[in-house]
Amino acid sequence: MNIDATFWVGISFVLFVGVLFYFKVPQKISNLLDENINRIKKNINEAEKLKDDAKNILSECETKLSKSKQEVDALIKNAKNETEKNIVKVNEEFHKIFENRKKIAEEKIRQMKVQALKDVKNFSVEIAIRSLEKIIKNSIDKKKLDKIYVSSIDEAKKILKNKSI
Numbered sequence: 001m002n003i004d005a006t007f008w009v010g011i012s013f014v015l016f017v018g019v020l021f022y023f024k025v026p027q028k029i030s031n032l033l034d035e036n037i038n039r040i041k042k043n044i045n046e047a048e049k050l051k052d053d054a055k056n057i058l059s060e061c062e063t064k065l066s067k068s069k070q071e072v073d074a075l076i077k078n079a080k081n082e083t084e085k086n087i088v089k090v091n092e093e094f095h096k097i098f099e100n101r102k103k104i105a106e107e108k109i110r111q112m113k114v115q116a117l118k119d120v121k122n123f124s125v126e127i128a129i130r131s132l133e134k135i136i137k138n139s140i141d142k143k144k145l146d147k148i149y150v151s152s153i154d155e156a157k158k159i160l161k162n163k164s165i
Helices: 005-022 025-139 142-164
Strands: none
């Protein structure tokens, strides 16, 4: 009997497979693979839950973002309206102040004009009186001059009092 190397390889292989079955290696490998499969399924389920949670959070964030955009738009619109109102209000106040100052200036001008006219009249009366005094002094004697002078002054005073009132 000639035993060649393939025979011994075959016997070694059968013994090796027998030892593997004796120590329940295929069953342990199967259990390890089942555990890995279960762990992978569990991770996949958790990943799907996380994905769903992420989608929910994303949709909530998008909703909040759209609400925020609407609020910002509303705030900008309100700010523009308030600004326009304030501009109109300030413009109206400016015009009122300008009108008041204009009226005050016109009143001062009118008063100054009235005062200037009074001053011119008074100065004219004084000049007239002085001129009259000089004429009278040169043409009339002293007694007549004193009478005319006193009566002229009294008359001028009465006229000035009447015009001043």
